[in-house]
Amino acid sequence: MNAIAIELTEISKTFLADDVQTSAVDGVSLTVQTGEFLAITGPSGCGKSTLLSILGLLETPDRGNVRILGEDCTAKNENELALFRRGRVSFVFQSFNLIDDMSIVENTEIGLKYRGVKPALRRKIALDMLDWVGLAHRAKHRPGQLSGGQQQRAALARALASDARLILADEPTGNLDSKSGEAVMDLLGSLPARGKTLIVVTHSLELASRATRRIAMLDGRLEVGNDSV
Numbered sequence: 001m002n003a004i005a006i007e008l009t010e011i012s013k014t015f016l017a018d019d020v021q022t023s024a025v026d027g028v029s030l031t032v033q034t035g036e037f038l039a040i041t042g043p044s045g046c047g048k049s050t051l052l053s054i055l056g057l058l059e060t061p062d063r064g065n066v067r068i069l070g071e072d073c074t075a076k077n078e079n080e081l082a083l084f085r086r087g088r089v090s091f092v093f094q095s096f097n098l099i100d101d102m103s104i105v106e107n108t109e110i111g112l113k114y115r116g117v118k119p120a121l122r123r124k125i126a127l128d129m130l131d132w133v134g135l136a137h138r139a140k141h142r143p144g145q146l147s148g149g150q151q152q153r154a155a156l157a158r159a160l161a162s163d164a165r166l167i168l169a170d171e172p173t174g175n176l177d178s179k180s181g182e183a184v185m186d187l188l189g190s191l192p193a194r195g196k197t198l199i200v201v202t203h204s205l206e207l208a209s210r211a212t213r214r215i216a217m218l219d220g221r222l223e224v225g226n227d228s229v
């Protein structure tokens with residue numbers, strides 16, 4: 001297996017909105033090893049979410065090279081990127097992004113459904129993952145019937161069900177009270193031991209402190225003197 005999970009070289013991304021150009025990411029190079037738990041911190045607007053979207057192949061940079069799980073993704077088009085992501089990259093968002101009119105177990109197995117996994121098997125995998133996050137007893141509930149902390153745990157079950165090796169989380173505890181946040185942090189912290197590479201964007205010092213490495217961004221760049229534990 002390739003020991004390097006992610007290799008970004010001189011990545012830049014500029015947005016144009018209402019004739020205003022914003023340089024969101026400006027010349028970032030970053031290497032992440034398989035099994036790392038990397039925290040990305042920095043003030044609002046410094047480019048963290050844009051960088052995470054580039055890492056997860058949701059956004060393409062204007063300049064630079066993107067290598068994910070040993071494959072050069074720089075020249076892939078949107079369809080190729082979507083295919084490549086499937087089963088390799090999973091996301092966890094601040095606002096959970098569960099589908100409201102589907103049950104928790106249906107939400108959890110959705111990635112497996114898209115990949116053509118048979119109903120009985122995907123249900124079993126989803127229930128196993130819900131058991132792992134302590135929500136097996138809520139499998140038939142709708143997201144709206146659960147607390148924020150429970151919804152985020154379901155989103156983690158969904159992220160893990162697809163067996164992706166790369167888990168990307170953008171402010172995963174940002175909408176949670178401290179007790180629910182703690183449970184989500186514990187689950188996130190257990191991912192590297194399951195062979196996952198985890199990258200988390202966060203304002204939470206506590207979540208960042210659990211990472212094996214922390215990098216800080218400012219104005220689209222990585223700050224010098226970044227910590228490499």
Ligand SMILES: Nc1ncnc2c1ncn2[C@@H]1O[C@H](COP(=O)(O)OP(=O)(O)O)[C@@H](O)[C@H]1O
Pocket residue numbers: 015016017022023024042043044045046047048049050051
């Ligand atoms: N889709 C977009 N269109 C226009 N500007 C954007 C877009 N996404 C991000 N930006 C701008 O890029 C900069 C970085 O944004 P973002 O990556 O969301 O920062 P952070 O996650 O650190 O708060 C901000 O100035 C933001 O307004």
Ligand SMILES: [Mg+2]
Pocket residue numbers: 048049050170
């Ligand atoms: Mg953001």
